[in-house]
Amino acid sequence: MFFNSDNLRHVAGRIRRAGAILALSITMWSGCSGIGAHAGSFEDDVALFAARSFAESETAVTHLQVSGNPLAYPIISALKDGRLYAEEDSKKVFIKGPDGKIIDAANGQSVGALPDGAGVVRLNNRLRRTIDAALGSLTLLSPDVSVRVRAAQSVFKNHEESSLAPLDAALKNESNDAARKVLTAARAAVILFKADASEADKLDAITIIKARGDQDALALLSGLPGDMSPAVARAATAAMTSIKGNLALWSTVQNAWYGLSLGSVLLLAAIGLAITFGVMGVINMAHGEMVMVGAYTTFVVQETIRTSYPTAFDYSLLIAVPLAFVVAGAVGVLIECTIIRFLYGRPLETLLATWGLSLILQQAVRTIFGPNNREVGNPSWMSGAFDIGQITITYNRLWILCFALTVFIILLAMLRFTRLGLEMRAVTQNRRMAASMGIATSRVDALTFGLGSGIAGVAGVALSQIDNVSPNLGQSYIIDSFMVVVFGGVGNLWGTLIGAFTLGIANKFLEPVAGAVLGKIAILVLIILFIQKRPRGLFALKGRAVDA
Amino acid sequence: MTLSTKSLSSGLLSRRTWLTAVAGLCLGFSTFTPAHAADDTIKVGILHSLSGTMAISETTLKDVMLMLIDEQNKKGGVLGRKLEAVVVDPASNWPLFAEKARELITKDKVSVVFGCWTSVSRKSVLPVFKELNSILFYPVQYEGEESERNVFYTGAAPNQQAIPAVDYLMKEEKVQRWVLAGTDYVYPRTTNKILEAYLKSRGVAQDDIMINYTPFSHSDWQTIVSDIKKFGSAGKKTAVVSTINGDANVPFYKELGNQGIKATDIPVVAFSVGEEELAGIDTKPLVGHLAAWNYFESIKTPANLAFIKEWHAFTKNPKRTTNDPMEAHYIGFNMWVKAVEKAKSFDPDKVIDALPGIKQANLTGGISEMLPNHHITKPVFIGEIQGDGQFNIVSPDDPTKAKLVPGDAWSDYLEGSKDLEADWVTLKCGNYNKVTKKCGGQAS
Numbered sequence: 001m002f003f004n005s006d007n008l009r010h011v012a013g014r015i016r017r018a019g020a021i022l023a024l025s026i027t028m029w030s031g032c033s034g035i036g037a038h039a040g041s042f043e044d045d046v047a048l049f050a051a052r053s054f055a056e057s058e059t060a061v062t063h064l065q066v067s068g069n070p071l072a073y074p075i076i077s078a079l080k081d082g083r084l085y086a087e088e089d090s091k092k093v094f095i096k097g098p099d100g101k102i103i104d105a106a107n108g109q110s111v112g113a114l115p116d117g118a119g120v121v122r123l124n125n126r127l128r129r130t131i132d133a134a135l136g137s138l139t140l141l142s143p144d145v146s147v148r149v150r151a152a153q154s155v156f157k158n159h160e161e162s163s164l165a166p167l168d169a170a171l172k173n174e175s176n177d178a179a180r181k182v183l184t185a186a187r188a189a190v191i192l193f194k195a196d197a198s199e200a201d202k203l204d205a206i207t208i209i210k211a212r213g214d215q216d217a218l219a220l221l222s223g224l225p226g227d228m229s230p231a232v233a234r235a236a237t238a239a240m241t242s243i244k245g246n247l248a249l250w251s252t253v254q255n256a257w258y259g260l261s262l263g264s265v266l267l268l269a270a271i272g273l274a275i276t277f278g279v280m281g282v283i284n285m286a287h288g289e290m291v292m293v294g295a296y297t298t299f300v301v302q303e304t305i306r307t308s309y310p311t312a313f314d315y316s317l318l319i320a321v322p323l324a325f326v327v328a329g330a331v332g333v334l335i336e337c338t339i340i341r342f343l344y345g346r347p348l349e350t351l352l353a354t355w356g357l358s359l360i361l362q363q364a365v366r367t368i369f370g371p372n373n374r375e376v377g378n379p380s381w382m383s384g385a386f387d388i389g390q391i392t393i394t395y396n397r398l399w400i401l402c403f404a405l406t407v408f409i410i411l412l413a414m415l416r417f418t419r420l421g422l423e424m425r426a427v428t429q430n431r432r433m434a435a436s437m438g439i440a441t442s443r444v445d446a447l448t449f450g451l452g453s454g455i456a457g458v459a460g461v462a463l464s465q466i467d468n469v470s471p472n473l474g475q476s477y478i479i480d481s482f483m484v485v486v487f488g489g490v491g492n493l494w495g496t497l498i499g500a501f502t503l504g505i506a507n508k509f510l511e512p513v514a515g516a517v518l519g520k521i522a523i524l525v526l527i528i529l530f531i532q533k534r535p536r537g538l539f540a541l542k543g544r545a546v547d548a
Numbered sequence: 549m550t551l552s553t554k555s556l557s558s559g560l561l562s563r564r565t566w567l568t569a570v571a572g573l574c575l576g577f578s579t580f581t582p583a584h585a586a587d588d589t590i591k592v593g594i595l596h597s598l599s600g601t602m603a604i605s606e607t608t609l610k611d612v613m614l615m616l617i618d619e620q621n622k623k624g625g626v627l628g629r630k631l632e633a634v635v636v637d638p639a640s641n642w643p644l645f646a647e648k649a650r651e652l653i654t655k656d657k658v659s660v661v662f663g664c665w666t667s668v669s670r671k672s673v674l675p676v677f678k679e680l681n682s683i684l685f686y687p688v689q690y691e692g693e694e695s696e697r698n699v700f701y702t703g704a705a706p707n708q709q710a711i712p713a714v715d716y717l718m719k720e721e722k723v724q725r726w727v728l729a730g731t732d733y734v735y736p737r738t739t740n741k742i743l744e745a746y747l748k749s750r751g752v753a754q755d756d757i758m759i760n761y762t763p764f765s766h767s768d769w770q771t772i773v774s775d776i777k778k779f780g781s782a783g784k785k786t787a788v789v790s791t792i793n794g795d796a797n798v799p800f801y802k803e804l805g806n807q808g809i810k811a812t813d814i815p816v817v818a819f820s821v822g823e824e825e826l827a828g829i830d831t832k833p834l835v836g837h838l839a840a841w842n843y844f845e846s847i848k849t850p851a852n853l854a855f856i857k858e859w860h861a862f863t864k865n866p867k868r869t870t871n872d873p874m875e876a877h878y879i880g881f882n883m884w885v886k887a888v889e890k891a892k893s894f895d896p897d898k899v900i901d902a903l904p905g906i907k908q909a910n911l912t913g914g915i916s917e918m919l920p921n922h923h924i925t926k927p928v929f930i931g932e933i934q935g936d937g938q939f940n941i942v943s944p945d946d947p948t949k950a951k952l953v954p955g956d957a958w959s960d961y962l963e964g965s966k967d968l969e970a971d972w973v974t975l976k977c978g979n980y981n982k983v984t985k986k987c988g989g990q991a992s
Binding site for chain 1: 598599601603604607720721732760761762763765766767768770771772774775777778780781782783784795798799802803805806807808811812815824825827829830833836932935940942945
């Protein structure tokens with residue numbers, strides 16, 4: 001076991017840590033009977049990676065895990081990240097450091113460059129699971145709390161007996177409460193699956209796992225082998241029933257959250273239409289295409305950032321929002337001035353004209369950007385999820401909910417407190433009176449339509465984060481948008497808000513029962529029935545303006 | 549023509565204007581009867597949507613056909629005659645497919661048509677091809693349960709894609725619990741029916757199968773993904789078999805990634821997700837999820853490398869990906885050329901009779917053969933998604949030596965269908981019932 005620490009400087013931090021862990025592990029494993037005493041030297045095990053077979057690689061990982069060699073950790077983590085290279089003919093294996101330096105995996109010596117015949121050691125899912133298990137027990141003593149927690153989670157899932165000794169060592173030193181809890185649960189999982197553990201230990205283990213109470217705990221308990229003693233089996237069944245009851249309660253909360261999230265998407269899609277259709281009364285079938293224009297603006301912004309300022313990627317959406325508003329708004333004003341202006345009061349013609357327009361816009365985008373989906377990335381603050389109790393909340397959905405509400409409030413404030421807002425309300429309520437008061441109605445019309453379109457464009461920025469950016473993006477939202485506006489009450493922004501969330505939540509509570517397809521149909525039927533009863537929607541405008 | 553009338557009416561009948569007039573007249577005639585001038589070319593119809601929902605998938609197939617025809621013409625055409633592509637756009641509109649097919653065959657007099665993607669578009673053009681007796685090459689994996697005299701199916705039947713994928717998961721990942729998730733239309737429904745019957749025949753209990761359908765371009769996957777998570781925490785290894793159609797896949801995979809479902813926990817094997825679809829997603833959270841196809845761009849054979857190189861040169865875009873249905877058109881087109889050369893004729897009847905038995909090297913190192921049931925033999929690959937949007941082949945070990953599986957028109961796992969056989973060479977029947985010994989059986 002000779003290696004030159006100079007050559008390893010680039011992975012020094014990680015190795016030193018791993019080395020410390022391993023020094024500890026070696027003493028522990030030497031105490032465990034037989035595990036360390038496998039056949040073949042470290043070099044032979046490493047050479048197995050050059051065999052280009054998943055099974056051989058798996059053997060190599062399991063051997064390396066217990067070899068106690070300080071190179072085991074860098075090799076296995078390099079394998080996981082696709083930085084482990086092997087040459088089939090010479091049976092040589094190389095680690096490519098994160099900084100691009102190459103070392104020989106068998107002895108840790110630095111190598112100038114990768115030989116031509118070397119290729120990345122390939123992975124499949126089974127191998128990845130073995131790696132996770134190996135890294136789990138190798139990183140239990142990591143100084144980083146989050147790494148320790150992740151390691152403990154992985155041990156909890158794999159519950160391999162060999163992890164018991166490092167777990168005990170880790171528990172002894174653990175000072176962080178959260179990590180301690182996860183480690184204890186992981187230890188309980190190992191004990192529960194250990195064939196020779198006593199019944200009392202196993203019953204204790206079940207209590208700990210029951211306290212954890214999540215999906216993983218349920219999965220672990222339902223995976224118990226059938227040969228448990230009756231007392232353990234009974235305790236496990238009881239624990240499972242209790243966890244299931246608990247989870248059922250949480251799933252209601254989860255559904256409500258999903259409903260809010262779907263509602264926010266509906267609100268975003270519909271809020272622009274609430275202006276063009278709701279306030280102006282234009283049946284705008286090209287509304288979805290405004291959303292699409294916004295999404296493609298996001299794509300262009302991201303593409304520019306990617307090629308010119310890659311570091312600013314996380315801000316791409318902040319830049320895209322005002323741009324999308326301007327671009328979609330400008331398209332909206334153009335449409336109003338060239339087409340819609342001549343069709344006021346002729347709803348059928350407006351419907352046909354805007355529908356034709358939507359086809360033109362789609363095909364234009366298809367010609368410019370191609371028919372394929374365009375990749376719009378999620379900035380780091382919009383990826384991933386966090387847990388509250390037993391429910392998972394994804395960041396992108398949370399941000400979209402916040403964003404939808406912000407847009408709604410801004411729009412409401414604009415209509416109420418700005419001069420343009422006042423003029424808009426005046427013109428839509430009584431055009432002739434407004435005109436006689438000196439308001440340039442045609443200019444206000446164009447601006448109102450531009451505002452609605454601009455907001456649709458802003459919605460496109462948000463939707464690009466959760467949906468395809470393709471020429472068909474808008475089509476899938478147009479029906480939903482009309483549904484929300486009609487249900488909420490034409491001409492009332494609050495109605496749109498309540499309508500969107502009502503439909504979202506109703507949909508998400510129906511979906512688990514009826515399935516996605518039937519759920520959607522059921523919602524449509526309910527809306528039809530509702531409209532029969534209240535033709536003007538949830539919040540009907542009252543007064544003379546309605547009949548005008 | 550306008551030129552000649554104008555010069556005549558101007559009354560200045562000099563010799564010169566006369567000549568111009570005659571020349572114009574000739575020119576006019578020649579444009580009226582293009583068949584005369586282009587007598588030598590053979591027309592090949594391309595029936596793929598270039599607008600509407602399906603343009604995302606089908607535009608590429610139009611391009612690859614243009615490339616193949618161009619290449620064949622450089623080699624001197626077929627039987628000494630140049631090929632000429634006739635491209636029409638059925639605009640993802642199923643009835644329009646039938647209209648455009650009729651137009652191709654009767655007006656443009658094409659000798660063969662390459663086209664369609666969705667099963668419903670294929671079903672829509674079937675009566676036209678039967679009535680007018682022409683040939684259609686269909687390049688997409690489909691649900692089977694069909695064999696027509698005028699159609700040649702170069703995509704995979706369920707036994708060439710779905711069943712081997714399930715076998716792989718059973719053997720390599722030891723999967724015991726199955727989610728069959730699909731878009732709500734004929735291909736996923738039939739495929740899932742076959743898979744359900746197959747899984748039961750392999751001893752999987754009803755409780756361990758969850759079937760879920762979603763509408764086209766479904767975008768809110770939160771509930772379904774968390775249902776899958778719940779279904780997967782029953783202590784048995786769980787996998788998702790996805791027949792989710794193109795558009796809906798991006799939000800589906802995004803949701804999987806966001807909810808932290810990794811391929812090591814619950815792998816998803818997809819039948820409709822290829823290199824093209826992955827181009828729109830950041831694939832890093834998806835590494836390890838699977839797809840089953842008969843071709844992957846990442847298979848390094850000389851034929852495939854040459855094909856990719858030519859594709860990049862033809863499209864003038866070094867980033868354009870290749871995919872499975874493109875290879876199907878490559879095989880189908882070359883088979884048609886060989887059949888025409890064998891029959892020494894472009895006559896549909898003669899070409900249809902010549903096609904079964906034709907062999908053509910595919911791009912992954914094997915030799916595909918057109919079978920009497922009008923399906924072809926194909927290798928089956930299982931690939932894992934990589935961080936760069938390409939696939940890493942995990943089965944078979946050496947992709948270039950993959951075993952070829954003959955396409956089966958009628959599934960062996962469905963009641964009614966298992967008694968049927970298609971054979972256009974000896975039986976001259978697409979749905980021969982082996983039990984009643986009659987042609988014209990129906991699958992239940």
